[in-house]
Amino acid sequence: MAVISHAAWCSGDATDMDKLGANPANSRALTPLGFLERAATVYGDCPSVVYHDTVFTWSQTFRRCLRLASALVSLGISRRDIVSVLLPNVPAMYEMHFGVPMSGAVLNSINTRLDARTVAVLLRHSGSKLIFVDPALLPVLRDALRLLPSGHPAPRVILVDDPHESEFPPAPATTLTYERLLEKGDPEFAWLRPASEWDPMILNYTSGTTSAPKGVVHCHRGIFLNTVDSLVHWAVPPRPTYLWTLPMFHANGWSFPWGMAVVGGTNVCLRRVDAAEVYDTIARRGVNHLCGAPVVLNMLANAPEGVRKPLPGKVRILTSGAPPPAAVLYRTEAIGFEVSHGYGLTETAGLVLSCAWKGEWDKLPASERARLKARQGVRTPGMAEVDIVDGETGRSVPRDGSSMGEIVLRGGCITLGYLNDDAATKAAIRDNGWFYTGDVGVMHPDGYVEIRDRSKDVIISGGENISSVEVESVLYGHPAVHEAAVVARPDEFWGETPCAFVRLKDGAPGAVTAADVIAWSRERMPHYMVPNTVVFRDGLPKTSTGKIQKHVLRDLAKEMGPTRRGTSSKM
Numbered sequence: 001m002a003v004i005s006h007a008a009w010c011s012g013d014a015t016d017m018d019k020l021g022a023n024p025a026n027s028r029a030l031t032p033l034g035f036l037e038r039a040a041t042v043y044g045d046c047p048s049v050v051y052h053d054t055v056f057t058w059s060q061t062f063r064r065c066l067r068l069a070s071a072l073v074s075l076g077i078s079r080r081d082i083v084s085v086l087l088p089n090v091p092a093m094y095e096m097h098f099g100v101p102m103s104g105a106v107l108n109s110i111n112t113r114l115d116a117r118t119v120a121v122l123l124r125h126s127g128s129k130l131i132f133v134d135p136a137l138l139p140v141l142r143d144a145l146r147l148l149p150s151g152h153p154a155p156r157v158i159l160v161d162d163p164h165e166s167e168f169p170p171a172p173a174t175t176l177t178y179e180r181l182l183e184k185g186d187p188e189f190a191w192l193r194p195a196s197e198w199d200p201m202i203l204n205y206t207s208g209t210t211s212a213p214k215g216v217v218h219c220h221r222g223i224f225l226n227t228v229d230s231l232v233h234w235a236v237p238p239r240p241t242y243l244w245t246l247p248m249f250h251a252n253g254w255s256f257p258w259g260m261a262v263v264g265g266t267n268v269c270l271r272r273v274d275a276a277e278v279y280d281t282i283a284r285r286g287v288n289h290l291c292g293a294p295v296v297l298n299m300l301a302n303a304p305e306g307v308r309k310p311l312p313g314k315v316r317i318l319t320s321g322a323p324p325p326a327a328v329l330y331r332t333e334a335i336g337f338e339v340s341h342g343y344g345l346t347e348t349a350g351l352v353l354s355c356a357w358k359g360e361w362d363k364l365p366a367s368e369r370a371r372l373k374a375r376q377g378v379r380t381p382g383m384a385e386v387d388i389v390d391g392e393t394g395r396s397v398p399r400d401g402s403s404m405g406e407i408v409l410r411g412g413c414i415t416l417g418y419l420n421d422d423a424a425t426k427a428a429i430r431d432n433g434w435f436y437t438g439d440v441g442v443m444h445p446d447g448y449v450e451i452r453d454r455s456k457d458v459i460i461s462g463g464e465n466i467s468s469v470e471v472e473s474v475l476y477g478h479p480a481v482h483e484a485a486v487v488a489r490p491d492e493f494w495g496e497t498p499c500a501f502v503r504l505k506d507g508a509p510g511a512v513t514a515a516d517v518i519a520w521s522r523e524r525m526p527h528y529m530v531p532n533t534v535v536f537r538d539g540l541p542k543t544s545t546g547k548i549q550k551h552v553l554r555d556l557a558k559e560m561g562p563t564r565r566g567t568s569s570k571m
């Protein structure tokens with residue numbers, strides 16, 4: 001052992017900090033792919049993926065993913081090639097998250113609810129080389145391939161057969177299906193580690209809520225950080241039973257496909273999500289963790305008595321993706337679920353803010369707890385900074401819970417940028433070192449962020465900014481309201497006024513009128529925020545990730561024509 005003299009110790013010569021730093025032993029690229037190798041060692045015989053009566057163990061999942069990676073390489077797929085998938089939450093979809101990037105390729109999960117035209121746009125934009133497809137989605141893909149411009153090389157198509165679904169006929173013996181591809185693969189394959197942790201690993205298209213979908217690229221490092229961060233902020237214990245209610249295509253299931261390998265969870269796959277199936281699976285499989293957009297919570301909370309089943313124990317739900325109204329959080333917790341709330345974007349690879357819960361809040365009444373929980377919260381431990389800045393001055397807004405500004409973020413989970421779209425990348429990732437989210441929020445005195453709106457959804461009435469989210473949260477509190485969305489309707493005097501689209505609960509007393517809803521609102525919010533117009537509808541238009549399409553409703557409100565002084569339904 002080297003002995004350091006007292007003089008050298010004091011002068012600092014012998015421990016020159018400048019000479020220490022990155023070295024080959026501490027610079028191995030961060031990647032979430034290694035989690036699977038570890039899971040095969042730690043949890044080898046434990047269930048990894050469950051679907052109907054198919055149960056894989058972690059060592060089987062590891063070997064299946066190695067087979068997939070090696071088979072892709074032998075088909076000619078090489079580093080940075082895009083491999084797309086058009087699959088529901090079936091076991092193959094889970095395996096894609098490891099197997100595809102283990103071949104060096106970039107995984108592109110396509111939203112299964114898109115139409116052929118949009119799928120064609122994405123395939124063309126990404127230059128995808130190969131696509132795995134579910135039998136139910138084959139017709140959409142076939143149409144999409146026909147829509148590719150002549151001369152554009154079509155991706156190779158591989159069908160992922162599903163023996164559990166009798167409606168799909170077995171593929172002809174000559175077709176190269178997913179399982180036949182795996183048979184050709186090498187279960188001992190030396191998977192391709194990224195040369196750098198900044199190498200691209202994932203391409204996700206945004207939901208297209210506000211504009212055409214953008215191709216978000218994430219590297220191994222970003223996904224690694226978000227995965228570990230998500231397990232920490234949700235405090236996921238070892239060996240959870242996790243139900244896949246969140247589509248894995250939605251921002252990679254908020255990084256939980258990789259996260260479940262860290263904690264050796266059992267991934268319970270579901271092809272379709274409805275309240276009966278979810279309650280039944282929770283009871284039958286002993287599910288204790290699931291994720292979903294607020295629309296899923298609403299579905300579970302409003303399920304009729306016969307559909308709802310008693311929960312087998314503590315069941316934790318993580319919600320994100322859209323603002324959860326306090327009333328929906330309240331109802332979901334009232335039937336026994338323990339809800340956590342976080343916020344993120346496709347561009348952040350998953351959740352980057354979470355409403356970190358304080359023990360002292362447990363003592364508060366349930367409605368107050370729900371109100372606090374509806375806030376998006378604080379940065380997750382893995383993120384560096386969050387701020388809310390004034391659009392004009394660029395300065396932080398006061399922490400007063402009312403001054404609105406744009407939410408900006410910094411940290412390792414932020415995207416590398418948008419594929420083939422420098423202008424969009426520059427607009428979002430600015431030279432000042434912040435990522436601009438396009439969401440408008442406030443900072444409360446306790447340092448918790450609350451979203452008020454997406455910038456495009458803010459209603460400006462007589463110079464006042466009205467948060468559609470705030471108005472909606474009051475409407476959700478009405479006992480007969482199932483869903484509500486508030487958008488701007490042109491007004492000759494005020495410029496814009498709030499227009500509410502409301503779906504009433506099934507079996508709600510038929511006599512609820514627009515005047516009732518307006519009266520309810522007047523008692524609970526400043527009068528300038530009260531909707532002038534209330535439109536009842538059987539359903540509200542949603543994006544494929546379950547978000548209400550406000551732009552569609554805005555168009556409808558515009559088509560209704562401007563409200564005039566003295567003619568609004570508020571009068």
Ligand SMILES: Nc1ncnc2c1ncn2[C@@H]1O[C@H](COP(=O)(O)OP(=O)(O)OP(=O)(O)O)[C@@H](O)[C@H]1O
Nearest residue numbers: 206207208209210211321322323342343344345346
């Ligand atoms: N907890 C939350 N509360 C409120 N809004 C949320 C929450 N989590 C996510 N969001 C909303 O979802 C957005 C991110 O959604 P996503 O990345 O799926 O695509 P999108 O923004 O809906 O689509 P596009 O960018 O194509 O319009 C956020 O910018 C925010 O508006």
